[in-house]
Amino acid sequence: xxxxxxxxxxxxxxxGIGAGIGIGIATSKAVEAIARQPEAEGKISKALxxxxxxxxxxxxxxxxIGLLIIIVLG
Amino acid sequence: MSIKGGSETGNxxxxxxxxxxxxxxxxxxxxxxxxxxxxxxxxxxxxxxLVVLSLILVRNLSVENPSRKQLLLETGISFLQNFFQDxxxxxxKRYIPYLMTTVIYIGIxxxxxxxxxxxxxxDLNVTIGLAVMSIVLIEYAGxxxxxxxxxxxxxxxxxxxxxxxxxxxxxxxxxxxxxxLFGNVLxxxxxxxxxxxxxxxxxxxPFSLYFDxxxxxxxxxxxxxxxxxxxxxxxx
Numbered sequence: 001x002x003x004x005x006x007x008x009x010x011x012x013x014x015x016g017i018g019a020g021i022g023i024g025i026a027t028s029k030a031v032e033a034i035a036r037q038p039e040a041e042g043k044i045s046k047a048l049x050x051x052x053x054x055x056x057x058x059x060x061x062x063x064x065i066g067l068l069i070i071i072v073l074g
Numbered sequence: 075m076s077i078k079g080g081s082e083t084g085n086x087x088x089x090x091x092x093x094x095x096x097x098x099x100x101x102x103x104x105x106x107x108x109x110x111x112x113x114x115x116x117x118x119x120x121x122x123x124l125v126v127l128s129l130i131l132v133r134n135l136s137v138e139n140p141s142r143k144q145l146l147l148e149t150g151i152s153f154l155q156n157f158f159q160d161x162x163x164x165x166x167k168r169y170i171p172y173l174m175t176t177v178i179y180i181g182i183x184x185x186x187x188x189x190x191x192x193x194x195x196x197d198l199n200v201t202i203g204l205a206v207m208s209i210v211l212i213e214y215a216g217x218x219x220x221x222x223x224x225x226x227x228x229x230x231x232x233x234x235x236x237x238x239x240x241x242x243x244x245x246x247x248x249x250x251x252x253x254x255l256f257g258n259v260l261x262x263x264x265x266x267x268x269x270x271x272x273x274x275x276x277x278x279x280p281f282s283l284y285f286d287x288x289x290x291x292x293x294x295x296x297x298x299x300x301x302x303x304x305x306x307x308x309x310x
Binding site for chain 2: 049057
């Protein structure tokens with residue numbers, strides 16, 4: 001039973017994959033954009049930060065759910 | 075909580091579970107006892123510090139020869155002011171003081187771990203409270219701008235079929251706001267506790283800079299940024 005709970009929490013932690021890929025793509029595009037137009041850096045980094053926060057939210061939900069699985073079922 | 079494994083893992087998980095609990099500091103002995111959580115007490119400390127700081131910092135302000143302290147203060151305040159002004163525009167000016175207060179409170183609450191306090195935002199109840207305040211402000215802003223009829227009509231925009239999604243948004247927005255803040259702070263808290271467990275001496279310091287300071291400020295920024303974006307959307 002304990003190992004099943006651990007596996008369930010580990011599956012919930014897989015949400016990190018999506019956030020990682022998303023933030024990676026967003027950052028690479030932002031670097032490209034800054035290289036093309038260095039004067040727009042302020043606006044670009046503002047948008048990047050917002051996008052990263054939104055993309056990161058999925059990973060955070062996975063973390064919260066993993067923690068809930070461990071605390072409630074464990 | 076029972077984990078099979080070495081005594082080391084059992085020890086670690088029980089320590090972690092102990093840290094994750096929201097401790098009750100004391101109980102007010104009225105109405106059968108009102109428990110006062112640790113997050114509330116830390117919030118009181120933060121409030122006291124902010125009140126004292128704002129009393130000290132605004133003393134001896136002058137227009138002719140501003141001191142260095144006053145210049146720093148003005149730079150900081152006008153930075154925040156301009157930041158929100160850019161998002162909200164002229165009409166949303168009245169919501170700026172609330173947003174500034176929130177960002178200062180969340181920022182300090184998130185870095186409270188550096189000073190040895192438990193960050194209050196680690197308590198889900200605190201972040202729920204902040205998110206509820208945000209959604210009430212957002213809906214109030216829409217109501218204030220459009221009036222009762224326009225406010226109800228705004229749920230039918232852009233097309234009437236969006237009505238259920240727009241109503242769901244009232245619940246989804248604060249949930250996502252509070253879960254994001256709570257999850258980030260709790261996540262960094264857990265990682266810091268694990269690091270301290272493995273190596274209590276030098277190792278946690280650089281990680282603390284990232285997880286406590288950088289991530290804490292980013293999350294405070296994101297929270298008010300999203301709130302102000304939603305307000306802007308409501309008053310547009």
